[in-house]
Amino acid sequence: MHMSDSAKRYYRKHVDFFRLIEKIKLWPSRKGTLHGIRSINIKGNYAEVITHCGESFMIYNSKSSRAARWLRNKWVSNACPKCKIPAWKLEKYSTTYFTEHYGSELKHKGDS
Ligand SMILES: [Zn+2]
Numbered sequence: 001m002h003m004s005d006s007a008k009r010y011y012r013k014h015v016d017f018f019r020l021i022e023k024i025k026l027w028p029s030r031k032g033t034l035h036g037i038r039s040i041n042i043k044g045n046y047a048e049v050i051t052h053c054g055e056s057f058m059i060y061n062s063k064s065s066r067a068a069r070w071l072r073n074k075w076v077s078n079a080c081p082k083c084k085i086p087a088w089k090l091e092k093y094s095t096t097y098f099t100e101h102y103g104s105e106l107k108h109k110g111d112s
Pocket residue numbers: 034035036051052053054080081082083
């Protein structure tokens with residue numbers, strides 16, 4: 001699949017962390033591996049995440065957390081082989097940018 005420049009997407013840096021995670025469905029581990037998120041179950045200020053490779057853990061809604069920073073700055077070195085993240089999803093992530101003054105705030109998505 002070819003992605004043109006118009007496929008680039010921009011999110012605001014201060015975008016809600018959970019909404020962002022829900023949207024991109026990727027999770028950076030402490031070792032710099034990108035995992036695919038199978039499900040995210042938000043419970044107030046924290047959420048239970050299950051990856052495609054079967055890991056489950058709790059995350060906290062913090063824009064300044066390690067994971068949030070890693071996602072924004074793309075400090076990931078490889079993709080989890082077990083999660084089998086499709087190439088288009090990695091491509092989409094690689095064309096996603098986080099900026100201070102421009103981009104979607106992900107605020108108008110339905111809450112249903
Ligand atoms: Zn994985």
